[in-house]
Amino acid sequence: MPGTTSDELVTVRYARWDGVDRPFTLVTAATPRSPGAGEVLVRIDLATVCGSDLHTVHGRRPSPVPAVLGHEQVGTVLAVGPGAPSCVDGTPVVPGLRVVWSVTASCGSCRRCLRGNPQKCQGLRKYGHEPFDERAPLTGGFATHCLLLPGTAIVAVPDGLPDAVAAPASCATATVAAVLAAAGPLEGREVLVTGAGMLGLTAVAMAALGGARVTAVDPSPARRVRAGQFGAARVRDVNEPPGLFDVALELSGRTEGVAACLSALDVGGIAVLAGSVSPADAVPVDPEWLVRGLRTVTGVHNYRPADLQSAVAFLAARHAAHPFAGLVEGAYALSDLGAAVRAAHGADAPRQAVLPALG
Template structure:
């Protein structure tokens, strides 16, 4: 392959807990393989899962390229590359977000409608580093989208800082809301008012629900009101009975709160418990006699990513989504971005990989 068919790229290599990131310069083919898409990353955000990984709370292979919330611009498209989820053709110059997972499409789980749990799953920002093909995470100037990745076009007018979290936080919430069912007129409890919780408050309220948000932080409770919560309260106050509960904090006590609040016929969706935590007992008789449902959501389907972008496009001016992402760190300051994400009141810090 001629030299002009290669482009210069950079990526932040994570080597393990307690070690700084290393900025690596490399080249990658400018012509993607069959079914692949080469994307320039315009903005990435430091997700809570990235913080769990860096701190050692979440097992992850080392070395690797972290980051799985990002928005970018298509640079090149390989042969047989798919269209976007809504049928929009993938062409150079198109601004896009993409799913956190790439699925095979042919295993039993994919065939039964659970591609997010594909038996051959690849996951952006969570793969062991292969120096021959390192562009698998958001903390890089470019990413190579693998076959089986869901891609969604970003509408004009939707800022990068608002679109970036769609790839993880917003799409996960869309999946959780979908798991509850119709929300119009229902009483909904949301535990945790971080990035996911605030998004859930907005989605549920816009769907016609009466939303109560629970969080220990007064500032986050105030934000929840700005996103549509009809009622907010501290974690020490027992909530009223609800028809549906969305647990997005990952805290064991919050799971207990959600379960205790469920009315007859109620549904609890647990999406925050993605790291090891204490167990929660459930009384089978309570579930059976109360017609209650408890379900989990992890990753999401392509339609959830499309729903996330559609929701953000329609409502980002009505709620302060842009305020949830602060910072503008170049790729060589990724350590500073991670540290800021640990300390900042804002749920996300932005990394601008192509800014030097």
């Protein structure tokens, strides 16, 4: 970099995704040790392979090519630029602080941000989904470092919360926190959760903690057993009629799951759909059924800063009460990211761990 000495640079590595059916390319580069205004340089300690990463790698959802993927990770602050923000709860962001950060960076001033929807900012930047820029490549979790942009929500990770449990907070756990916020109070309610993967299991645990009686639906016997371990009062196969529910949370991303949530809504019920993040078949909705039944159907995508704070607080308080550590397996080097992606297919655990420091 012109005008920058070697003492002012940090050596970094990242795995560049070059498209469907092509291997990841491990790249070594250098980045300034001192971040710019409002920026934070973080060393990534552990990242997890999310279902959205799998959709991207296999061409099931549109994404820029090339790119640095990954958006579930935990890291340690190395340097803070002038004017960098505090954490969501006001904790100062300082070198040495262990953190997770939001999947999005928002401007804070456009009409969507001002209406309380920063997760849909008109100038949204999204970690793990940005077009590749060789001059500024540290935009995803599958790297040794990430440069946090202005407008990124940052949350400190408490001592005692393992990296493997904390990393999914940046996507899965925070998304579920947003889903439950959209669903409203759950005390005493009958709640249906379709899909018992990472999001579904987290939703089961959060909803049960909120006082709901939770029924989890999944085609996998092993996942149904695990849903019971996370607090489900009942589990059902997809072919078993689940009954009627006050709240239905769709987290499988499958058309059948969406249809099941809608058909299971009791009068006055609300369905929150969050799993449908890639193209799928449309699901018909009878407007008379919706109107006469006082039913509500809403969608959740991305999340607000408060949801990330809630996610970390939940994991800190409850990770020992449920087998969250068992939801992440593996310890892949960054150079073995392709193997981690392959291992994610059919794995017992819904997440595979990548440790960038391994090489």
